[in-house]
């Protein structure tokens with residue numbers, strides 16, 4: 041693989057606003073094809089010179105003359121991405137409709153894009169606009185100086201000591217779920233329960249533990265918006281938001297409920313400063329050391345929404361896949377129980393046990409290697425640039441897929457095998473060969489939170505129950521905003537003596 045960091049003179053340039061201004065007339069999630077056509081028309085109008093063929097990355101076979109690899113990429117992206125890398129290598133060039141996309145799959149190149157040359161690659165406008173419909177200009181969406189300031193203000197709230205203090209709430213929620221399981225004989229979907237427990241945890245740690253009348257409304261609206269976001273994620277065409285379809289009306293109603301509820305909680309907190317030990321109170325109180333500024337109400341609202349949505353579905357999916365893999369690999373489940381018995385001896389876990397629960401962490405990490413909840417990261421080169429010896433157009437799209445890199449055969453022996461031992465020495469693992477939380481400066485701010493939560497929930501439930509997979513129930517990954525089990529994971533909970 042060639043590896044170069046030279047850039048060519050600037051030609052086309054991708055627009056990179058720090059903040060997204062929404063004009064209201066756009067679809068809640070502008071479908072991919074419509075957006076691609078807009079891109080293409082823009083290109084025609086500006087008569088942009090094409091990149092010379094000799095310098096382009098290789099294209100996988102099977103492109104349709106009109107749609108390129110769109111059908112394959114939208115239809116079954118998980119299989120398609122693996123095929124593209126296997127066929128043409130670590131930089132694959134595809135056309136999805138009129139849009140040029142590169143799939144970048146070698147850890148060295150991932151490091152270049154996310155870390156060493158991060159200034160050259162931005163989050164693409166299209167994906168950011170769609171997310172901004174719910175998340176506003178929260179950390180996931182914003183760019184440049186605006187993002188940097190927000191990250192500086194939010195960072196202290198995610199300090200390890202603060203996150204450890206949330207451990208007790210995480211365990212209370214997991215134990216309560218275990219109590220429900222104890223009285224349940226019938227099969228159930230563990231993926232649904234993981235969504236419930238992680239949503240409860242993010243709600244309590246972000247907004248406070250006291251259940252209020254707002255709690256149910258928040259729960260319903262967040263669940264609905266996540267489901268809607270997932271449904272629309274891979275649609276090629278969808279009616280614009282301004283059309284009063286039942287789905288659009290429901291979407292708008294839930295977003296309003298969430299907006300109003302969060303705004304009223306923020307108002308109450310501002311009226312009684314110093315109260316509360318949750319993430320929101322930390323975000324309210326922190327001041328940017330460089331500028332002396334704190335967040336205004338609008339920005340707080342956006343960050344609260346972002347943490348809500350980014351902070352529970354991902355962890356829920358990681359746990360669902362972990363339980364699925366434990367059901368498939370009884371020997372690993374047995375070793376996990378041994379560790380839990382030795383470390384906890386039947387008592388509920390605490391944040392202090394995190395370090396000692398080594399095998400539990402290894403199991404959770406290996407599950408995220410095989411089923412990374414954030415299965416795709418999108419970037420765009422700002423200007424024409426070289427990567428891995430190929431020329432990439434400024435403004436074209438780039439996908440980096442942990443799903444693909446975590447299975448790279450040059451890095452991972454027996455890539456499809458479930459073997460937690462790979463994580464025995466985490467320092468020996470290249471952080472860009474295993475990067476479920478991303479990498480570089482846009483790395484997940486909630487990594488410590490998610491790891492603690494995942495390990496504590498797993499420890500709490502796996503020491504009390506063995507989850508048996510229901511035979512014949514199909515379990516398959518579905519590539520939506522996150523990687524989730526398409527038909528859930530149906531299990532029966534067997535109580536352990």
Ligand code: HEM
Nearest residue numbers: 179180350351354355413414417477478482484485486490
């Ligand atoms: C297993 C669970 C999780 C996974 C796999 C995950 C994955 C990721 C990834 C890959 C990114 C980077 C996206 C990119 O570079 O394009 C990210 C960003 C982010 N995540 Fe997570 N995440 C998880 C849990 C959480 C939790 C629990 C929170 C909050 C409590 C959170 C909040 C965020 C935020 C705010 C960002 C944006 C950071 C920035 O750009 O500054 N995530 N996450």
